[in-house]
Amino acid sequence: MKTDVISGKIEVRFGWESFPRQYSGGLLAGLMNKPMEIDCDASAVFLNRDKRPVSKEMTESVLNYQNSRMFDEAALHLGDNTKGELADDEVLVLDLDRIPGEVETIAFTLDLFKEKKRLESGTVQNTFVRIVIPDSGDEVCRSDFCSLNSGMKLAVCGFLHRAEKGWTFEAGQDSYNANDMKDALEHFS
Numbered sequence: 118m119k120t121d122v123i124s125g126k127i128e129v130r131f132g133w134e135s136f137p138r139q140y141s142g143g144l145l146a147g148l149m150n151k152p153m154e155i156d157c158d159a160s161a162v163f164l165n166r167d168k169r170p171v172s173k174e175m176t177e178s179v180l181n182y183q184n185s186r187m188f189d190e191a192a193l194h195l196g197d198n199t200k201g202e203l204a205d206d207e208v209l210v211l212d213l214d215r216i217p218g219e220v221e222t223i224a225f226t227l228d229l230f231k232e233k234k235r236l237e238s239g240t241v242q243n244t245f246v247r248i249v250i251p252d253s254g255d256e257v258c259r260s261d262f263c264s265l266n267s268g269m270k271l272a273v274c275g276f277l278h279r280a281e282k283g284w285t286f287e288a289g290q291d292s293y294n295a296n297d298m299k300d301a302l303e304h305f306s
Contacts, residue, residue, distance in 0.1 A: 121257075121285070122280050122281075122282055122283035122284065122285060123213065123248065123257055123258075123277070123283050123284045123285065123286060124213050124214060124282065124283035124284065125212070125213060125214060125250075126210065126211070126212045126213070126250075126251055127210070127211050127213060127248050127249065127250060127251070127257070128208055128209070128210050128211075128248070128249045128250075128251050129159075129161065129208070129209040129210075129211060129225055129246060129247075129248055130205035130207075130208050130246070130247050130248075130249055131157075131159040131205070131206055131207045131208070131209075131225075131227055131244075131245070131246050131274075132204055132205055132206050132243070132244065132245050132247075133155065133157050133206060133227065133241050133242070133243060133244040133245075134155075134241070134242060134243050155229075155241050156197075156229075157206070157207075157227050157228065157229060157241060157244075158181060158182060158197065158207070158227070158228050158229075158230065159181070159194070159206075159207035159208075159209065159225070159226070159227055159246075160179055160180060160181040160194075160225070160226045160227075160228065160298065161179070161180040161181075161192065161194075161209055161211070161223050161224070161225055161226075162178060162179050162223070162224040162225075162226060162302070162305060163178050163179070163180070163187075163192075163216075163220045163222075163223055164178075164220065164221060164222040164223070164224060164305055165219055165220070165221055166221040168221075168222060168305060169305060170302050170305055171217075171219050171220055175298060175299060175302070178302070179298055179302070180192045180193075180194050180209060181194055181298070182194050182196060182197035182207075188215065188216060188217055189215070190212075191211065191212040191215035191216055192209070192210075192211050192212075192216065193209065193210040193211075194207070194208075194209055195207070195208040195209070195210065196208075205247075209225075210251070211223070211277075213277070213283065213284050220279070221278070221279045222276055222277065222278050222279070223276065223277040223284075224273050224275075224276050224289070224305065225246050225273070225274050225275045225276070225277075225289070226271055226272065226273050226274065226301070227244060227246070227271075227272050227274055228270055228271045228272070228295075228298065228301070229241070229270045229271075230270060230271075230295075230296075230297050230298065243261075244261070244262050244272065244274065245259060245260065245261045245262065245274075246259070246260050246262070246274040246275045247259040247260070248286055257286070258286040258288075260274055260275045260286075260288035260289065262274045262288070262289065262290055269292035269293065269294060270293070270294055270295055270296075271292065271293045271294075271295050271298075271301045271304075272289075272290075272291070272292045273289040273290075273291040273292070273293075274288075274289050274290075275287065275288050275289045276289055291304075
């Protein structure tokens with residue numbers, strides 16, 4: 118499903134929460150019903166017309182919390198959330214009118230590359246990505262997608278495709294078991 122044309126400045130907001138029956142901290146924390154904190158990471162991967170990253174250098178093709186400013190600040194990552202609380206956990210700000218012309222598609226991903234614990238099925242649930250107009254707070258589109266676990270360390274949750282007079286959003290549902298983002302970029306080529 119593709120959306121109407123989007124242009125100008127947008128916020129891409131990601132959210133997730135841990136599976137409610139998983140607890141950390143031993144018996145006492147389990148008795149107090151303290152949910153496990155999960156550190157997912159949101160990224161934008163900038164792809165050319167061949168659906169390959171625009172550069173072999175990650176700093177020139179992937180916006181994430183470690184590479185938080187790209188294209189003269191036309192693309193910003195607002196920070197790393199290490200808990201996940203089914204809110205807007207991580208936010209990217211994109212000025213679509215200033216994204217370089219070589220970028221034809223922007224893939225939005227959520228990953229578990231940093232997670233050190235052994236993750237069981239359904240560890241991360243209620244995952245979503247939504248696009249919001251910053252000034253009004255209006256939600257333009259949204260994609261709710263699959264759970265993440267140790268077998269699926271990266272989910273591609275949506276795409277923006279360059280259109281004649283802006284960009285269109287397409288929901289994504291692909292997941293991959295990659296070791297890190299560099300490994301994951303191989304899936305885009």
